[in-house]
């Protein structure tokens with residue numbers, strides 16, 4: 001029996017490392033195409049909208065107030081130092097958003113080494129035009145290893161009592177936290193990394209697929225749908241489940257395709273209530289949770305974020321959306337949250 005268990009465990013581990021391999025391979029293989037080619041993408045409206053949602057989140061949550069006068073902000077004053085950890089930073093697409101939000105320190109980590117190198121390149125070109133925040137980058141599987149294994153101690157103190165090194169004010173995980181829900185061990189490791197160096201009163205912001213909506217769509221498939229094609233989507237995206245009845249809290253896998261962006265990569269459902277419960281063990285409490293269309297409705301008339309939509313080409317100068325219906329449906333798979 002023990003041997004059978006060991007073999008099952010080994011098979012499960014092999015399947016998991018194959019999935020991680022697919023994710024890393026996919027993101028490493030996606031070339032940095034430059035601004036011009038990005039502008040010509042068939043899903044440019046969707047990309048711009050996602051970037052606008054992230055700008056809203058980043059601007060709103062970049063400088064959380066200190067919880068109490070006694071909390072460590074890593075500096076004097078009442079606002080914290082403006083130090084941000086971007087886990088799953090990818091090619092550093094959010095660097096300039098954080099710079100505009102006037103943070104002082106940015107730390108970007110990602111499992112895909114090629115993306116991290118491109119993020120560094122982006123930082124170097126940002127330095128030529130503006131005075132960006134101090135930045136540090138590292139390649140790391142943040143769901144199996146502690147941040148200390150890739151980041152130096154002048155960035156991460158060995159203990160929060162370290163007098164000179166500020167803790168993070170914000171941890172950001174954009175479009176990447178769901179990969180951690182392959183197993184409870186990975187989800188715990190991710191939460192440990194997100195919470196360990198975050199100051200009290202600091203904020204954890206992220207964007208993830210909306211589990212409830214994905215499962216409703218799965219349930220709505222006709223009963224005679226073959227198990228090999230448990231899928232839905234449109235011309236822009238496709239989601240395919242492997243099973244329609246089993247709903248595990250971790251390792252609930254589906255395959256995701258997004259036109260001109262993601263080619264059939266394994267992803268995992270994040271069951272929200274379960275995530276909230278687990279996150280509470282790491283001191284996180286929900287502050288904000290919105291579907292993307294709600295972020296839009298909430299901020300479209302906002303004096304800063306409304307005009308930003310035109311500048312980021314989410315809408316044209318007449319206020320017309322730059323997304324067709326299929327793109328709008330695809331962006332609304334996601335939710336934004338803060339804890």
Ligand code: SAM
Nearest residue numbers: 027088089090093110111112141142143174176
């Ligand atoms: N946050 C970036 C953004 O919003 O542009 C990138 C998002 S991209 C859709 C997902 C990112 O998650 C990829 O860069 C991928 O390499 C990263 N990722 C996946 N698994 C990871 C892990 N175990 N540790 C760190 N990063 C991971």
